[in-house]
Amino acid sequence: KASFGRINGTLLNSIFFGGVVAEGGIETVSQTINGEVIPAGGSVTPVVPNIGTFVKDLGVTDAKAIPLKRVASAPTTGQYSVDAATGTYTFAAADAGKTVFINFRYSAMVAGAKSITVSNLDMGYTPEFAVDLQRDYKGKFMHMNFFRCTSNKLGFSSKQDDYDIPEFEFQPMADDLNRVFKIDLSE
Secondary structure (H helix, E strand, O other), X not given: OEEOOOOOHHHHHHHHHOOEEEEEEEEEEEEOOOOEEOOOOOEEOOOOHHHOEXXXXXXXXXOOOOXXXXXXXXXOOOEEEEEOOOOEEEEOHHHOOOEEEEEEEEEEEEEEEEEEEOOOOOOOOOXXXXXXXXXXXXXXEEEEEEEEEEEEEEEOXXXXXXXXOOEEEEEEEOOOOOOOEXXXXXX
């Protein structure tokens, strides 16, 4: 079992998914953190982060976290409509002055970002990798090299107020030379 505090898309893909990695583009979710006050005209276009492009509406809630109902056009109190091409939200004139929280998905180009498409692979295929573990203490060391491993579990916590530290488990197995691991010790 291992934990790592840095979420790295290439690493996750290499040890677990075995998918196709695309560089630079992301699609992610945004919420208006401080809320948007509905103006007199009733139209709000939230600012898309990273000079991104609006992709999809994911719902609107009021200041009490009560969801508003999406309608095709001409919203009344407690309803909204959205222009999918521009990301402009329209609210009822009677709702002017109220605060709403808009959730949406957007896409953007971000340097270093990774996008992984995971497919349903043929039964039996699993990404394989080697693991090197090193432990140093007071001038002494221990090194273990596992020649072939597969990951059988990947977990992401969903904590609200703490760091997300992914955990994964791996299973060592014999490689083509029938080796499982090698251990080197300082004494």
